Amino acid sequence: MPIIEIILDKLPMCERKFWFRWISLIVLTFACWTVCLPSAKAYGNEEQMLLQAWRIVNQAYLDSTFNHQNWWFVRRDLLRAVPADREATYAAIEEMLASLDDPFTRLLKPEQYRSLQVSTAGELSGVGLQIDLNSRTRALEVVAPIAGSPADAAGLEPRDRILAIDGTPTQGLTLYEAVRLMRGPVGTTVMLTVRSPNTDGERDVSIVRDLIELNPVVAQLDTHSADVPVGYIRLTQFSANAATEVAQAVAELEARGAGGFVLDLRNNPGGLLQAGIEVARLWIDEGTIVYTVNRQGTLGSYEAEGRSITDAPLVVLVNGGSASASEILAGALQDNVRAVLVGERTFGKGLIQSLFELPDASGMAVTVAKYETPNHTDIHQKGISPDYEVLQPTIAPQQVGTETDEQYLQAVRLLTADSVVAEAA
Structure with missing residues (x-):
């Protein structure tokens, strides 16, 4: 005998009729719903x-x-x-x-996805220009030219607006559409129509495309600008090998007598988040490097791991082309009182993207979090203010880190000051 009949048989006749009607109605409704329910669609x-x-x-x-x-x-x-x-x-x-x-959340077709993976591995082809879409104006802007690249030699500067590429207006283009227009065979020419900040005039800049090898670290020992030799390290991009090369440069410079360091992050547009964290860990022995905040408001953090490689005094150079991972590193060093910053306010990109691969070898870059400095400062669209502001007109690549580089000279002066040595130690 079905279990429902057994239960109903134990009830008085009036209640039995009442519950039989309701159970029958429920069963009938469920049956109709099951029959009418559309089958799952097989998607192509x-x-x-x-x-x-x-x-x-x-x-x-x-x-x-x-x-x-x-x-x-x-x-x-x-x-x-x-x-x-x-x-x-x-x-x-x-x-x-x-x-x-959100200009940072974007589709990467297979060629674009491969290109991004190659560039973060330490290689790049094209004009050597890091670009961005201004989140307020939607204008295509220069974040920074890569040091020694054709764009650098052509005099392009951070915050320059690119109005047209070979006559094609950039208004409405995505970042990767703009990149595609600027790329081409080595030795060919691309014409950029550019407007610099605070000027009304436009100018055409002709750039010859070239193959660019990204050597993220330039290091030299300065024995002339101060009584104690200064190790100068210029980090141009946070590629996969950045931390290894910085560590090697520090060790070599200390072996040659460096008593303090200048870390140059000017015009460094960023790169891999993890590379920025690993470089920070080379300088910071304990403390928070950066906080990340997801859409639930949940805080995550990356911490120092007690394996800094030097306690020598440190001054960091920054400017408007220092962005993203550069700002994570600069903020970590500043908030942990490990270094002082010299130069100009940084770019102000405080969003973090992750890469997701799609089935056909294309991918997506998706904004998944924002970051805060160790003092919980959100620098997106604000940037980081240096401890010592030194405004400086654009100088030639060969003048960087020399006696004509006022920001560098200020850093060297600070390294010889007792206060900086005491703070950084």
Whole structure:
């Protein structure tokens, strides 16, 4: 006998009829719902790509409001039309990401994804220019030229606006569309139309493309500017080998008698977050290096690990081209009173992106967190103020770290001051 009948049989007749009607209604409703429920749809390859891109943003993106829109409605609209091919799928993903109004969250087609992986590994081809979309004006701006690159030799400077590339206006272009236009075979020429900050005039800058090898560290021993030899280390980018090369430079310079160090982060646009943390650990023995904050407001942190390689006094040079990982390092050294900063206010990029690979070897860069300095300072769009501001016009690459470099000379003077030595020790 079914269990329902056994239960009902124990009830009085009036209650038995009442419960029988309700149970019958519930069973009938459930049966109808089961019959009417649509079967799960088998998605094709293009739809699966769309769904994976949507899920990555849904799970990882920093802004839980998704730029004040219902992200499930975005998913519904995304699947209304099946893309005809992979290019149509890319276009749909790009349109979805554009709705976030975040220039740092972007699709990387296979060639772009490979190129980004190569550049962070220490190699780069093109004009040698780090660019960004201003989050307020949406203008394409120079973060910094790579030291010794064709863009550096052409005199491009941080905050220069790139108005056109070979006559194509940059308004409305994505970062990677702009990068694609600037790239080309070695030896060919690209024409950039540029406007510098605080000027109304435009100028055309002709740049010859070249193959650029990123040697992130330049090191030399200065025995002329101070009584005690000064180790000068210029870090141009936070690539995968940056910490190893900085550590090697410190060891070699100390072996040659360096009594203090100048770490030059000017025009260093950043790179790998982990590389910035590892370089900080070379200088800081204990304390927090950086805090990260996700969309739930949860704080994470990266700490020093008790393995600094020197306790020699340190001065750090920064300017408007010092961005991202450079600011993480500068903020860590400043807040932990391990170094003083000399130069100009930094760029102000306090957002962290992670890379996610898609099935066809394309990828997505997604803003997943923001960072705060050890003193819980949010520097996004604000930058870090140096302890000693020294304004300086642009100097030629060969003048950096010489007697014509006023910011460097101020750093050397501070290294000989008892107060800096006491603070940094």
